[in-house]
Amino acid sequence: MEDIEKAIFGEVVYKPAILILFSSFPTAVGHGALENLTKYIDLPWVYFTASGFDIESFKREFVKLLMRTLDLIRIYTRKRGTKQISEKPLVIKRGTTVIEVARMIHSQLYKNFKYARIWNDKRPQSPLKVGRNFVLEEGDIVEIVAS
Helix, strand or coil: CHHHHHHHHCCCCCCCCCEEEEECCCHHHHCCHHHHHHHHCCCCEEEEECCCCCHHHHHHHHHHHHHHHHCEEEEEEECCCCCCECCCCEEEECCCEHHHHHHHHCHHHHHCEEEEEEECCCCCCCCEEECCCCECCCCCEEEEEEC
16 A cells, blocks of 8 residues: 555656657658657657768767757866866866865865866856856866965
8 A cells, every 4th residue: 555655656757758759761850750750759859861860960969959958058177377278178077166076076175175277268258267156157167276
């Protein structure tokens, strides 16, 4: 009986999902099959056909969709005193602050945080000198200064 109550009244957890559609018949789109399907399924989706399939294009579109669906952004780090920017980005939740990134990188950066510098061509001013609660955006380059 407890299992039934748990199944009925238990906490429901919704997990993000995406729909990847792959067709070997590109004419299916012309007949409205894709439009009909996506009308009834409320999920982010990406569609590819076998004709002209390009794996690199698929990867790009899939990553874009995944980042958007999971509400993730990419930021890059920069070592203090150098112009060297990390090759691989840190993938973080949208809304993450500079101090949270400092904690992710190293506990000493978090404990001894003074300020950070942010570079991004999309910002009106670059570089910016910011405090611990500054919210990062897609493509930001972060240099954390600690004592």
